[in-house]
Each structure stands twice: as structure tokens, then as C-alpha cells.
Amino acid sequence: MSFRLRPNVLRMRPYVPGRPIDEVKRELGLADVVKLASNENPLGPSPLAQQAVADAARNMHLYPDASAHELRHGLARHLGVEPNMLAFGNGSDELIHLLGLVFLGQPQDNVVVGDPSFVRYDAAAQLSDVRLTKVAVDEHWRLNLDAMAEACDAHTRLVFVANPNNPTGTLVDHATVTRLLDRMPPGAALVLDEAYREYAADVPGYPDGLSLIAEGRPVVVMRTFSKAYGLAGLRLGYLVAAPELIDALERAREPFNVNSLAQVAALAALQDHDHLQRSKDVNKEGLARISAAAAGLGLEVLPSYANFACVKVGDAKAVYEALLRQGVIVRPGTGVGMPEFIRVSIGTPAEVSRFLEALPIALGSVTSSS
Numbered sequence: 001m002s003f004r005l006r007p008n009v010l011r012m013r014p015y016v017p018g019r020p021i022d023e024v025k026r027e028l029g030l031a032d033v034v035k036l037a038s039n040e041n042p043l044g045p046s047p048l049a050q051q052a053v054a055d056a057a058r059n060m061h062l063y064p065d066a067s068a069h070e071l072r073h074g075l076a077r078h079l080g081v082e083p084n085m086l087a088f089g090n091g092s093d094e095l096i097h098l099l100g101l102v103f104l105g106q107p108q109d110n111v112v113v114g115d116p117s118f119v120r121y122d123a124a125a126q127l128s129d130v131r132l133t134k135v136a137v138d139e140h141w142r143l144n145l146d147a148m149a150e151a152c153d154a155h156t157r158l159v160f161v162a163n164p165n166n167p168t169g170t171l172v173d174h175a176t177v178t179r180l181l182d183r184m185p186p187g188a189a190l191v192l193d194e195a196y197r198e199y200a201a202d203v204p205g206y207p208d209g210l211s212l213i214a215e216g217r218p219v220v221v222m223r224t225f226s227k228a229y230g231l232a233g234l235r236l237g238y239l240v241a242a243p244e245l246i247d248a249l250e251r252a253r254e255p256f257n258v259n260s261l262a263q264v265a266a267l268a269a270l271q272d273h274d275h276l277q278r279s280k281d282v283n284k285e286g287l288a289r290i291s292a293a294a295a296g297l298g299l300e301v302l303p304s305y306a307n308f309a310c311v312k313v314g315d316a317k318a319v320y321e322a323l324l325r326q327g328v329i330v331r332p333g334t335g336v337g338m339p340e341f342i343r344v345s346i347g348t349p350a351e352v353s354r355f356l357e358a359l360p361i362a363l364g365s366v367t368s369s370s
Contacts, residue, residue, distance in 0.1 A: 008129040015119065019329050033327040034354050036345040039166070039196075039308050041230035043282060043348070045265065046275040049231065052268035053261045064260040071263045075238065078270050079210065085240055087249045088258045092195060092224045092237035093120050095249075096160075099191065099220070100124030102248040103157040107131075110156040114143040116167055116336040118193065121160040131155070141302050141310075142170040149183035156185055162193040163207060164200050167336050167343050169304030173205035181217055189245070191220045195237075196306035198228035198276065199283055203305055210240060220245065225262075227307060228279050229269045234262035283307045286346035293356045297363065308345045311359075315366055316342050322362035328355050 018037030025033050068088050076083040089095035104111070104125065111125035115134040125132035133151045138144045143165050152159065159180070164171050181190055192209040200206055209221035221240040226232035236258055239249070269275070290309045294301045300312040313319040316339055320332035323342075333341035344355060 006129070008126055012123060012126045015123075016335060018331055019324075021329070024324065024327070024329055028325065028327075030327045033329065034347060034351045035329045036347050036351060036355055037329045037331045037343075038232070039227060039306070039345045040232050041228060041279050041307075042286075042346065042351060043230060043275070043279050045230040046269045046272035048268040048272045048275070049229075049265040052264040053234075056260055056264045059260060062260070064256050064258060064263060066255050068258055068263050071258075071267050074267045074270065079240065081210065081213075081240055082243070084243045084246060085213070087239045087241070087246050087253070089237045089239070089253070090257050091226060091235040092193065092222055094253070094257060095222055095237050095239045096120050096124050096191075097127070098249050098252050099158060099189075100128050101252045102245070103189065104128035104130045106155075108155045110153055112148050112151045112156055112159045114148065114161070114165065116333075116338060117143065117160065118162050118166050118195075119336065124158070130157075137165075137168065137170075140170065141168045143172055145172055145176045145180040149180050152184055152188065154185050156188045158189055158191060159184060160191045160193060162195065164196045164305040166195065166306065167308075167331070167333065167338065167341075168302055168310055169196075169306040169308055170302060171200060171203060171206065171305045174207040175205070177207045178212070181212070181219070184218070187218075189218050189220050189241075191222060193222045195222070195224045195227055197223060199280060199307055200305035213240060213242065225266045225269060228276060228283075229266070230275075230279065231262065231265055231269060234259070234265055236262040236266050282348065283346045286349065286352045289352050289356065290344060290346070293359070297360060302341075308343050310338070310341045310343050312340050313342055313363065314340055316340055318366045318369075319362050322365045323355075323358050326358040326361065328358045330355075 021033045021035050072083045072086050109130040110133055112133045113121045115136050122132055135144055135148045135151050143161060209219055212219040224237040287309055291301045294311050302310040316332040317334050320330055320342055323330055331343040
């Protein structure tokens with residue numbers, strides 16, 4: 001049987017997630033495996049979120065609140081915005097997809113992204129079969145917003161800026177963001193993807209996306225409960241923007257796109273300030289340990305403001321495989337144009353120790369076999 005499928009879809013590369021622990025155990029016959037590949041919270045979800053999910057589980061036979069009323073109003077109070085400035089998605093991935101649906105439609109439309117950056121931005125352009133302009137990072141692996149401004153033209157509709165950037169962990173400051181905004185064409189939106197904001201918000205000069213929206217700037221702020229809040233398995237992202245854009249997104253989204261358990265878990269997680277602070281503290285300590293140990297091995301580590309470290313190891317694919325054989329899952333940078341780097345999520349202190357013990361062994365095995 002032969003189907004007439006869209007060529008632009010067939011040209012897309014499927015997303016490759018971090019490998020699951022059970023899969024690696026089965027494949028390599030290992031009993032003990034740690035996953036430091038997907039930037040998850042090593043402390044897990046807040047106990048308050050866990051209890052909220054347990055309490056709500058008895059109602060799983062009912063459809064969720066399609067408007068996410070309680071979460072919408074609770075999050076609006078938390079952020080200091082109006083409820084009609086919020087949209088929710090099945091993770092930030094769905095929100096990126098929805099932005100493509102409401103902004104893109106003409107072949108000449110242009111989407112500007114950094115390179116490397118989060119690969120799902122590319123998919124929004126590719127699914128809509130519009131132009132995708134990729135702009136290389138600067139010599140310090142930071143998104144080059146001045147060059148991204150140069151890449152904008154009259155047909156630019158979306159500019160994606162992950163801040164901190166994934167996979168590099170680097171940051172751009174408020175002044176650089178406003179300079180980009182000043183040069184963007186009318187009708188285009190700057191999407192500030194703040195998935196890792198909780199780890200970077202205290203850094204001097206970190207852009208205040210919500211204040212830019214309040215000023216009437218064409219800014220969309222995108223955040224998630226998957227990282228610092230530890231709810232990756234429930235899939236919940238949110239977006240803050242002007243009400244007219246939220247209205248368009250609400251028209252385009254699927255009904256019941258955020259499940260009941262995700263809604264109650266997120267609302268509870270917002271209340272657990274102690275768990276969030278512990279998560280940030282564990283991350284800060286682990287990042288410092290990895291940076292110091294890598295430096296001791298003579299390895300470069302990119303300055304990171306997220307919950308992962310990019311370590312320059314030479315042959316990233318070979319080092320990744322050598323770590324995998326020891327039961328440590330990381331991400332090689334080969335698929336994102338960083339063939340000399342591995343990206344290591346910050347785990348618990350014990351998981352970080354496991355990585356630091358495995359790394360010199362992996363480096364040695366790669367050197368001896370080359």
C-alpha cells in the first residue's frame with residue numbers, strides 16, 4: 001500500500017530522547033544504571049504534588065477541566081498576570097507546535113532559531129513547510145542575538161530564544177534581548193523559552209520576560225513544570241502572552257490537552273517552596289562538582305545556568321558509549337552539532353559521584369582504543 005504523504009514531514013528527523021534506564025539494563029545486562037540524560041529533577045516531584053495526584057486519582061474516569069480553571073487562576077496569582085494571559089500545553093512541545101499552527105502558513109514565512117538550540121523549534125517550521133533560518137552561536141557558545149536580528153526579514157514570524165539555552169546551558173542578558181526586539185519586524189513574536197528559568201532567575205541581568213509583555217512588547221514567555229518542579233512524566237508546560245494570542249492558541253489547541261493529574265500536581269508544586277529550593281541547591285552543588293572535576297581532568301566545561309553541564313571530551317560518541325557500558329546514561333552532542341561535547345544532567349550527589357568515577361575510566365578506554 002502506498003500513501004501520499006507530505007514530503008516536508010518525511011524530511012523531518014524524529015526526535016531522539018534520552019535512553020530509558022530499563023532499556024539500557026536489558027541491552028547491556030546491567031543491574032544498576034543511572035540516567036543523567038534528560039535534565040530531570042533528581043529529587044523527583046514535590047511531596048505535595050504526589051499527595052495531590054493520589055487524592056485526584058479516584059476521579060480518573062472523568063474528563064479533565066478543559067479550561068484548567070484552578071491552575072489558571074492559581075498560576076496567574078503566582079506570576080502576577082491576568083488569567084487570560086495563560087495557555088497550557090502537554091509539555092512545552094505542544095505549545096511550540098501550537099505557535100507554529102497560529103503563526104505559520106505561507107511558504108515565505110520565516111522562523112529564526114539559534115544553532116545549536118532546542119530541536120523542537122525546527123519542527124514547528126518543518127511541519128508548516130516554511131523557511132527555517134538557523135544562526136550559529138558565538139565563540140562562547142551563547143546564542144548570537146545580534147546575528148539572529150540580522151537573519152530576520154519582513155516575513156519573519158517567530159524567533160525562538162531558549163534562555164538558558166539547551167543544549168549549551170549558556171545565557172543571554174536583558175539588554176541583548178531588548179536589542180533583538182528593537183530590530184525585529186512588525187508582526188513577529190519573540191518566544192523566550194524559559195524551561196530552565198528557576199536555575200537562572202537570580203543571575204544579574206537575567207531577562208524579565210513578563211515585564212517585556214507588560215510593556216507591550218511582542219514577547220511570548222514559555223515555561224515548564226518538567227524541570228525544577230519535577231513533573232516531566234505528567235507533561236505540563238505553560239505560556240504567557242497577550243490575550244489576543246492566547247485566544248488564537250485556545251482556538252487551535254486540542255480539547256482536554258492537559259490531564260487532571262498534571263493540573264493538580266502543578267498547582268500543589270507551586271506551593272512547595274522548600275522543595276524547589278532544595279532542588280536548586282542540589283543542582284548548584286552538583287554542577288560545581290562536575291565543573292571542578294572536569295577541570296581537574298583538563299576538560300573544558302561550558303558555563304551553565306541550567307541543570308546540566310556540557311563537557312568537552314573529544315570524541316563524544318565514543319565517550320558516551322564508554323559511559324553507557326558502565327551504566328551511566330548521558331547525551332552525546334553529535335546530533336546537535338557538538339560532536340566533542342557530552343551533556344550531563346545534574347543528578348543526586350550519589351549519581352554525580354557515579355558519573356565522576358566513570359568519566360576518567362571512559363576517557364581512558366577511548367584513548368587506549370584510538
